[in-house]
Amino acid sequence: MLKKLDKYLFKGGKIIDPLGGSMKQLDLVVVNGIIDKTGQIEQTQFAGQIIDITDHIVAPGLFDMHVHLREPGREDQETIKSGCAAAMAGGFTEICSMPDTEPACDKQEVVRFIKKHSESELVNVNPIAAITKKRAGSEITEMAELRKAGAVAFSDAENPVVNxxxxxxALEYSSMYDMTIIDHCEELKLTANGQMNESMISTRLGLLPMPNAAEEIIIARDIFLAELTGGKVHIPHISTRRGVDLVRRAKNEGLKITCEVAPHQLILSDESVVGYDTNFKVNPPFRRPEDIxxxxxxxxxxxxxxxxxDHSPYSIEEKDVEFNVAPFGIIGLETMLGIINTHIVREGILSLEKAVSLMSIQPRNILNLPVPEIREGETANITIFNPDKKVKIERAKLHSLSKNTPFDGRTFYGSVKCVMNKGLLWMLEE
Amino acid sequence: MSLSSSHLLGLEGVPRSDIQLILDTAVSFKEILSRDIPKVPTLRGKTVVNLFYEPSTRTRISFELAEKRLSADTVNFSSSTSSAKKGETLRDTIRNIEAMNIDMVVVRHSAAGVPLFLTKCVDAAIINAGDGMHEHPTQALLDLLSLREKFGKLEGLKVAIIGDITHGRVATSNIFGLKSMGAEVMVCGPKTLIPRDVDQFGVQVTYNVDEAIEWADALNVLRIQLERQDSGLFPSIREYHAEFGITLERLNRAKKEITIMHPGPINRGVELDSNVADSDFSIILQQVTNGVAVRMAVLLLLSGVEASGLN
Structure with a gap:
């Protein structure tokens, strides 16, 4: 439930400083949505709600830049409200909404609709507008006006810009406004009718394959076009070894290329498709262990x-069908922090500070959005979680309207205690 | 004696003892099939539904005949459209059918994985009669029976599978079945129709059909789907025949005994010449006869009925 963030003392947590990157144990006083004080604060001197957050991490509000909200158009799969509820439960104070709504987010009215309908939510919803009208790949959208209406980037969602x-x-035009183009990288001719990653597993299962090369060809093309135009390219849900390599080389050459990875791609390989469970059908598909x-x-x-x-809600009816008929995509807002904390932080791939940065600071930097700071006088845009507490994922308890997760029954470390933003507080009911 | 699984979804991971049992049971049914009254009461009172979501003539007839020879009651459900298009989900269709007290389901579907999906929807025993590009286990079992009859054993036998390996469920099931029985397998066809990682199944790969003939004791020649040419997977039927077609001339050049199989229906003059298909090399019609016996064996062994009365 949402409460007004009138006067709270959060006591005993460790604060991650977004700029310094180090962790310090500090108490935190928030008054009317503004950080009033940080430091060692005595309970006796405080008149307000006191919340014990011993063993918890206080981080700048987490940011998910790849969320498919289905409103307007497919409110049976997800609404702005249910998506925001899932975001809060997952520890996010801000998300980006992908433009594959019906109608597509290719006009200022749709951007304004999303802004307006998320106004009273704790979660900031930052609309990503379409690159091309109707996401059809032929004419670019009114990017300048879309930006003024509130669009933070451009993408044709799961449609690659084929032409x-x-x-x-699109890169030339958007670069006038220092805006980023997010292009789904898939050479569609190479993945025609494809159902899963191309490997021995696809042969075993008799499912038409989607080779790594289909993704890498478009990543390479977009890198060339970024060089040609000076535009900013962001590669969503990168999944292949050579794809990472291409981005690494482009970055070394100083090109404006950024990329993101989806948590599920870090812990599931194409072996997981054995069994034909459609909750393991995603695009890009789960790849080989060497890609992971x-x-x-x-x-x-x-x-x-x-x-x-890459939160992609689909109804039970849409997913409970033959494998080759089911749509690609799984939900992810409520499992991301747990997966990353369990399998990336605890396994020593990234420090907790660095991982938090990839889920809060870096997406905002790419999108030219302000980074929340945890110091006196700043607006409280904060996520508090216990990285050592186990959470069992239970499909029925998820806040998303859709339940298409492959992680039902799995346990991850990382429990979100509360999120705060816009003068509001959401707290886990225990 | 019984199988280690309560369904037959494919031959992947099926132990040698299971295949042995199916083939041995099929041999005793062959004897019954040669009698004046080729019928046994074994499955009397059992109901089998043949659920065919994809057009099929020979497999459906073969199963139906097998069911009738065993005195099972049979119902046929045919639909050429997928459940999604029809408006009723596959889950609903199968649960409706099961509500009519069905013991076993024989299913053919264009989507890989449907037989497994059905095992999660209903309690009946599921027999895969071909699911998309995945598996066609009873076809492979009848191929194994035919080879065992011809050569007396499967261990060490060299079998080359010729044609479209990528889209072929017969190829996949044959590879698993033959490997499980200790045979050696080679696949041969145009590179566009052979999966990239197929060598990981422990098979040899060649793009030269003469090399395959030279190596093999038996060839399993697969039907070339003529629509594969339309999708550009090989340049022409003429060139396919010239490069991969099994001709009498090629076989004579090899100067050796070789056995020819084909799951049918044959594109005569494309993957297989008429004078080979109808020659002494060919055991194609024995395959068809063995198909009924093998399917009787599978039906019996999955029915839960004691097989002891068989002799």
């Missing part, structure tokens, strides 16, 4: 800038 000339224009190793390497050396969930 390289259109992609070139390369993704982890990319996290370590900074090639991968962002971790984002």
């Amino acid at each position: 390289s000339a259109v992609m070139r224009r 190793d390369a993704l982890k390497e990319g996290l370590k050396d900074g090639t991968i800038d962002v971790i984002a969930s």
